[in-house]
Amino acid sequence: MSPEEFRTEGKKIIDWIADYYENIEKYPVLSQVKPGEIKSSLPETPPERSESLDEIMQDIDEKIMPGITHWQSPNFFAYFNSNTSFPSILGDLVSSGLGVQGMIWATSPAATELETRVLDWLAEMTGMPESFKSTSTGGGVIQDTASTAALTAIIAARERVTNFKSNEKGISGNLVAYISTQTHSSLEKGIKIAGIGKANLRLIDVDEKFAMRPELLEKQIKEDKKNGLIPFFVCATVGSTSTTAIDPVREIGEISQKENCWYHIDAAALGTAMVCPEFRHYIQGIELADSYSFNPHKWMFTNFDCNVFWVANRQELINTFSILPEYLRNKATESGEVFDYRDWHIQLGRRFRALKLWFVIRHYGVEGLQYHIREHVRIAKELKNWVKESPDFELVVEPHMNLICFRHKNGDDFNMKLMNSINESGKIFFTHTKLNNKIVLRINIGQTNLKEKHVKEAWMLIVKTAAKMATI
Amino acid sequence: MSPEEFRTEGKKIIDWIADYYENIEKYPVLSQVKPGEIKSSLPETPPERSESLDEIMQDIDEKIMPGITHWQSPNFFAYFNSNTSFPSILGDLVSSGLGVQGMIWATSPAATELETRVLDWLAEMTGMPESFKSTSTGGGVIQDTASTAALTAIIAARERVTNFKSNEKGISGNLVAYISTQTHSSLEKGIKIAGIGKANLRLIDVDEKFAMRPELLEKQIKEDKKNGLIPFFVCATVGSTSTTAIDPVREIGEISQKENCWYHIDAAALGTAMVCPEFRHYIQGIELADSYSFNPHKWMFTNFDCNVFWVANRQELINTFSILPEYLRNKATESGEVFDYRDWHIQLGRRFRALKLWFVIRHYGVEGLQYHIREHVRIAKELKNWVKESPDFELVVEPHMNLICFRHKNGDDFNMKLMNSINESGKIFFTHTKLNNKIVLRINIGQTNLKEKHVKEAWMLIVKTAAKMATI
Numbered sequence: 047m048s049p050e051e052f053r054t055e056g057k058k059i060i061d062w063i064a065d066y067y068e069n070i071e072k073y074p075v076l077s078q079v080k081p082g083e084i085k086s087s088l089p090e091t092p093p094e095r096s097e098s099l100d101e102i103m104q105d106i107d108e109k110i111m112p113g114i115t116h117w118q119s120p121n122f123f124a125y126f127n128s129n130t131s132f133p134s135i136l137g138d139l140v141s142s143g144l145g146v147q148g149m150i151w152a153t154s155p156a157a158t159e160l161e162t163r164v165l166d167w168l169a170e171m172t173g174m175p176e177s178f179k180s181t182s183t184g185g186g187v188i189q190d191t192a193s194t195a196a197l198t199a200i201i202a203a204r205e206r207v208t209n210f211k212s213n214e215k216g217i218s219g220n221l222v223a224y225i226s227t228q229t230h231s232s233l234e235k236g237i238k239i240a241g242i243g244k245a246n247l248r249l250i251d252v253d254e255k256f257a258m259r260p261e262l263l264e265k266q267i268k269e270d271k272k273n274g275l276i277p278f279f280v281c282a283t284v285g286s287t288s289t290t291a292i293d294p295v296r297e298i299g300e301i302s303q304k305e306n307c308w309y310h311i312d313a314a315a316l317g318t319a320m321v322c323p324e325f326r327h328y329i330q331g332i333e334l335a336d337s338y339s340f341n342p343h344k345w346m347f348t349n350f351d352c353n354v355f356w357v358a359n360r361q362e363l364i365n366t367f368s369i370l371p372e373y374l375r376n377k378a379t380e381s382g383e384v385f386d387y388r389d390w391h392i393q394l395g396r397r398f399r400a401l402k403l404w405f406v407i408r409h410y411g412v413e414g415l416q417y418h419i420r421e422h423v424r425i426a427k428e429l430k431n432w433v434k435e436s437p438d439f440e441l442v443v444e445p446h447m448n449l450i451c452f453r454h455k456n457g458d459d460f461n462m463k464l465m466n467s468i469n470e471s472g473k474i475f476f477t478h479t480k481l482n483n484k485i486v487l488r489i490n491i492g493q494t495n496l497k498e499k500h501v502k503e504a505w506m507l508i509v510k511t512a513a514k515m516a517t518i
Numbered sequence: 519m520s521p522e523e524f525r526t527e528g529k530k531i532i533d534w535i536a537d538y539y540e541n542i543e544k545y546p547v548l549s550q551v552k553p554g555e556i557k558s559s560l561p562e563t564p565p566e567r568s569e570s571l572d573e574i575m576q577d578i579d580e581k582i583m584p585g586i587t588h589w590q591s592p593n594f595f596a597y598f599n600s601n602t603s604f605p606s607i608l609g610d611l612v613s614s615g616l617g618v619q620g621m622i623w624a625t626s627p628a629a630t631e632l633e634t635r636v637l638d639w640l641a642e643m644t645g646m647p648e649s650f651k652s653t654s655t656g657g658g659v660i661q662d663t664a665s666t667a668a669l670t671a672i673i674a675a676r677e678r679v680t681n682f683k684s685n686e687k688g689i690s691g692n693l694v695a696y697i698s699t700q701t702h703s704s705l706e707k708g709i710k711i712a713g714i715g716k717a718n719l720r721l722i723d724v725d726e727k728f729a730m731r732p733e734l735l736e737k738q739i740k741e742d743k744k745n746g747l748i749p750f751f752v753c754a755t756v757g758s759t760s761t762t763a764i765d766p767v768r769e770i771g772e773i774s775q776k777e778n779c780w781y782h783i784d785a786a787a788l789g790t791a792m793v794c795p796e797f798r799h800y801i802q803g804i805e806l807a808d809s810y811s812f813n814p815h816k817w818m819f820t821n822f823d824c825n826v827f828w829v830a831n832r833q834e835l836i837n838t839f840s841i842l843p844e845y846l847r848n849k850a851t852e853s854g855e856v857f858d859y860r861d862w863h864i865q866l867g868r869r870f871r872a873l874k875l876w877f878v879i880r881h882y883g884v885e886g887l888q889y890h891i892r893e894h895v896r897i898a899k900e901l902k903n904w905v906k907e908s909p910d911f912e913l914v915v916e917p918h919m920n921l922i923c924f925r926h927k928n929g930d931d932f933n934m935k936l937m938n939s940i941n942e943s944g945k946i947f948f949t950h951t952k953l954n955n956k957i958v959l960r961i962n963i964g965q966t967n968l969k970e971k972h973v974k975e976a977w978m979l980i981v982k983t984a985a986k987m988a989t990i
Contacts, residue, residue: 047604047881049536056532059608063528063615064521077627081855085631092639095883099608102880106612113628118617125625125845128867130617132519136531136571140578142610143535145590145602147822153597155549156585159557167564190662191865201711216691216715231843232866239673239864241713243688287845343867350619350869371703372952373597373759373960377938383553392711392864393663394704395600395815397822408574409519411567466849480844488845 055099062103063135067495070119074472077115084113115475120496123476123504126287126315126449127492130349137405138349141398148396151384152376158385161188161400164407168342168354171412172320175333178356180385185360187390188399190351192314193232195339198355198363198391200236200279203308203336205366207278213366222246222270223279226258226293228286230312246275255443256291256481258282264301271305280307284328284340285316288479288486289442290449292316296331303334311338314353316447318345319423321415328446336362345422345448346415347494348406352399364389418494422448425498426491432505438512442481448491451481454512458485464512474504527571534575535607539967542591546944549587556585587947592968595948595976598759598787598921599964602821609877610821613870620868623856624848630857633660633872636879640814640826643884644792647805650828652857658828659862660871664786665704667811667827670839670863672708672751674829675780675808677838679750685838694718694742695751698730698765700758702784718747727915728763728953730754732770739777752779756800756812757788760951760958761914762921764788768803775806783810786825788919790817791895793887800918808834817894817920818887819966820878824871836861890966894920897970898963904977910984914953920963923953926984930957936984946976 047055087109117128148157165186166179178184189195204212204221212218221242225233227249237247248270250263267277280302282293295311302309311332317340319325332338339355342348357363368389370379378384388394410418426448433441433452442451453461462478465487469475479486491501519527559581589600620629637658638651650656661667676684676693693714697705699721709719720742722735739749752774754765767783774781783804789812791797804810811827814820829835840861842851850856860866882890898920905913905924914923925933934950937959941947951958963973 049539049604052539052604052607053532053536055604055608056535056611057529059611059615060525060528060532063611064525066615067521067524076624079627081623081627081850081853082631084628085635088632088635090638092643092879093883094885096886097880097883099605099881102877110628110632113626113631114616114618115624115626117619117625128617128619130614132521132524132527133571135524135611135614135617136527138614139528139531139535139607139611142602142607142821143531143538144586145600145607145821146586147589147600151553152548152587153589154585154587155551155553156556156582159554159585160560160582163557163560166562171564191867193865193867197711197864204713212713212715213710214715215717216693217689217713219688219690221688231841231846235839235841235864235866238685239669239712241676241684241689243684243686245687287843349614349617350867351865367707369703369707371759373949374703375950378553381553392669392707393665393823394707395663395665395822405574407564408569409571411565411569413566414568477845478847 070116071121073116073119075116075119075121075475076469076472077113078470078472079113084109118494120493120500121474121504122493123474123489123491125477126344126490128343128350129345129347129492129494131347131406131494133405133409134347134349134402137402141401144398146398148398149388149394150374150376150379150386152378154398157398157400158387160404161387162385164400164404165354165356167407169356172317173323173326174338174356177333177358178338183360184356184358185385186354186356187387189339189353189355189391192230192312192339192341192353193235194392195353195355196233196281196310196312197236197239199308199310199337200240202363202366203279204240204242206308206362207276210365217241219243220275221278222248222275224248224250224263224266224277225281226250226252226283228252228256228288228291229281229283230287230314233281252291256286256289258293258298260294260297260301263298267301267305277305277307279310281310281312284311284313288481289451290315290446292328292446295329296334299331299334308336309334311335313338313340315344318342319419319447321412322419342403345419345492346406348403352403367391422491422496425501426450428498429489429491429501429505436509442486450489451486453484453486456516460515461485461487464515468507468511473507542588543593545588545591547588547591547593547947548941548944549585550942550944551585556581590966592965592972593946593976594965595946595961595963597949598816598962600815600822601817601819601964601966603819603878603966605877605881606819606821606874609874613873616870618870620870621860621866622846622848622851622858624850626870629870629872630859632876633859634857636872636876637826637828639879641828644789645795645798646810646828649805649830650810655832656828656830657832657857658826659859661825661827661863662823664702664784664811664813664825665707666864667825668705668753668782668784669708669711670827671780671782671809672712674835674838675751676712676714678780678834679748682837689713691715692747693750694720694747696720696722696735696738696749697753698722698724698755700724700728700760700763701753701755702759702786705753724763728758728761730765730770732766732773735770736773739773749777749779751782753782753784756783756785760953761923762787762918764800764918767801768806771803771806780808781806783807785810785812787816790814791891791919793884794891814875817891817964818878819882820875824875839863894963894968897973898922900970901961901963901973901977908981914958922961923958925956925958928988932987933957933959936987940979940983945979
């Protein structure tokens with residue numbers, strides 16, 4: 047394909063994307079295809095000869111689109127959002143166009159240094175302590191997901207507590223980690239991958255707001271130490287997946303510090319909200335953390351994948367992950383004046399992901415981001431009130447931010463049927479969880495293009511459908 | 519930004535990318551900036567208010583471009599290529615536009631099923647055995663990098679050998695893994711992350727072509743077993759980073775199978791070449807492997823990140839990585855009729871990466887891909903001959919494919935100075951390695967836009983610069 051053909055085809059696809067967003071509400075939000083339907087519509091063997099972009103785009107429309115669940119629809123209320131926005135799409139397009147691989151500083155200094163700068167910006171924008179900035183002892187790096195960020199923290203914690211001997215000698219089986227019963231499943235996955243074993247992962251119980259009970263954490267650590275085990279890692283969550291529960295950051299941090307545990311804070315869902323000073327009380331005590339991360343690909347309108355991860359002491363991270371084969375040696379690395387981000391994570395190679403984040407921050411500005419976060423929180427409060435006023439539904443937990451957890455009073459089966467039948471209508475898409483052994487429905491309010499009317503219509507649909515079902 | 523503004527701004531960026539490729543040879547290939555130069559050109563604090571796309575793109579031109587190392591330049595001969603191509607950029611643009619997160623089948627069936635289909639195509643296109651296809655016991659999945667693919671294989675191997683008990687109980691420190699002295703550093707990194715410990719990683723010596731010596735592997739395994747250790751993982755490389763050395767796939771596979779080791783084949787660099795039947799003798803014995811991976815983001819013109827990873831028995835992989843929290847439960851998953859790819863890797867979330875690969879395969883067609891691979895191998899042979907004919911340079915190892923390893927006869931310092939001074943000219947960019955304790959220069963011939971003239975000019979530049987340096 048020549049640059050001239052690329053101009054033509056590229057502009058058609060830009061128009062195709064714009065058309066998509068203009069019509070996005072016409073698609074069923076949750077894809078309605080059956081298992082195997084998409085796969086069987088695609089040829090079993092690859093094409094021998096070149097096909098045109100027109101043919102490919104026709105297949106996108108006819109074969110791929112029916113199998114898309116529309117995460118960018120303002121009627122998507124499921125899970126947490128995985129948002130994009132026009133400036134993010136354009137930033138990522140520039141990144142694809144440049145096609146640089148920023149594994150070390152020298153392979154594109156701008157990829158490293160823009161990332162360092164933007165992560166310092168984010169630290170500033172969200173009220174993080176100075177220690178996490180690259181200008182101090184810490185620094186930030188883009189990871190693909192909060193799962194990988196958590197695994198990275200676990201490995202660094204494992205190395206620190208064993209004097210960087212686990213990397214050398216393997217691990218000994220007496221290390222213990224602590225999370226709550228509400229912590230994201232990726233922490234369990236990370237503990238398994240790191241060779242710690244699920245049996246050495248303690249799930250601390252939560253209070254009525256589903257936040258970790260620090261006194262139970264302290265008790266468990268004492269008991270484990272009495273049994274000759276070595277506590278090494280504690281994770282607090284700011285915005286749990288089921289209910290956006292917020293663990294007491296300071297109290298857990300004080301215990302972690304006293305007990306010499308690595309303290310990781312997973313704010314995947316809610317970290318973005320810290321651009322608004324009025325929400326920062328939720329992360330008070332963050333200065334006690336060894337690592338902290340959140341997902342701009344959730345609430346900061348930056349397309350997946352984009353997790354941001356900071357450490358208070360970058361040397362611990364680098365000592366954990368650094369490997370320098372001859373073919374990557376270079377002057378800049380040896381001068382010690384640069385960051386080589388391949389030493390900050392699991393992978394070697396890396397895409398230029400700072401661009402999309404930089405586009406988003408500059409396009410919205412701090413004020414623009416604050417506006418959208420506040421608007422989502424305001425609309426969530428409206429929904430909370432509608433739920434509370436409803437005679438048939440109950441609010442399951444007082445919301446902190448933008449996730450409303452509720453259930454119909456008719457029991458688990460009724461709630462699941464209600465949710466499934468609405469999702470099958472394609473009008474909206476929302477999901478469930480289980481709390482205290484009961485099915486709970488979740489409406490997450492954070493989509494880039496969401497307006498109050500979308501939430502109002504969603505609620506009316508839920509109420510009406512429930513009323514109809516209840517009379518059958 | 520409205521869809522209308524997106525149309526305007528998006529088309530400008532398409533033109534910007536086309537302009538970039540039309541002028542790419544005018545930039546210095548290796549960025550010439552000093553450490554800190556880019557960072558200090560960027561504001562220390564984030565913008566309070568929205569900035570325009572024009573302002574951002576002006577900063578790209580003025581502040582970012584000087585810090586880019588141009589991986590897409592046909593004069594980039596360093597490392598291995600990390601290629602993109604116009605169809606790949608467009609496929610990735612569609613993916614960014616749709617913004618779906620394909621962690622489970624239901625969150626976008628098309629993302630899962632297109633990936634399954636395309637990975638089956640690739641298995642077909644590269645002559646892999648039926649067992650690796652989704653229609654049999656195996657299946658393929660896109661991972662970000664070969665590093666992560668290797669780690670995934672190591673973890674699955676660890677679980678299989680311990681009857682899926684390491685995930686539960688942690689590991690016991692008697693597992694041993696085997697690679698060669700030439701294997702990529704990511705394997706050592708993966709062994710560390712998995713808690714095995716570097717002390718339990720055996721680096722088997724290589725022959726004169728830098729390929730693993732299977733008889734030494736067998737001997738080492740026997741010795742380790744005698745000492746009560748448990749061999750569990752063997753990795754063969756098809757295209758080592760230093761020299762594209764190719765380990766004897768069948769012999770190593772037979773030993774692995776006999777000794778009950780998981781057998782992983784890392785063909786990151788050369789896997790793409792298997793689209794040409796005449797190169798498939800290099801992977802004879804692949805049917806003995808438990809897992810196999812290569813990087814379309816290297817030689818298949820698909821932009822980073824895109825590693826493809828297959829297993830012969832998907833159930834082992836799923837048993838290793840599966841976690842099912844309530845909030846991800848859904849009918850399709852419970853029916854068992856679908857793949858949920860989050861159980862096939864470390865991360866939970868995932869981008870719709872199959873699109874770019876699908877665009878590339880359809881745009882080039884199998885014949886088109888074969889043409890480019892053969893052309894690169896042909897040009898590499900030309901370069902090999904020029905090196906051999908030169909009185910001042912020596913060929914260090916007979917090349918298998920598209921990487922030429924050579925050195926000037928004047929010794930290590932001379933070679934490093936030669937390389938650094940040419941790279942600082944910005945005309946081409948190439949890198950070095952160390953073999954038998956001697957500095958060796960590498961020219962990798964695999965860039966999407968490369969023509970024979972680029973290699974000819976690069977060689978003339980090297981010869982002339984060396985001649986000039988030798989007379990000083």
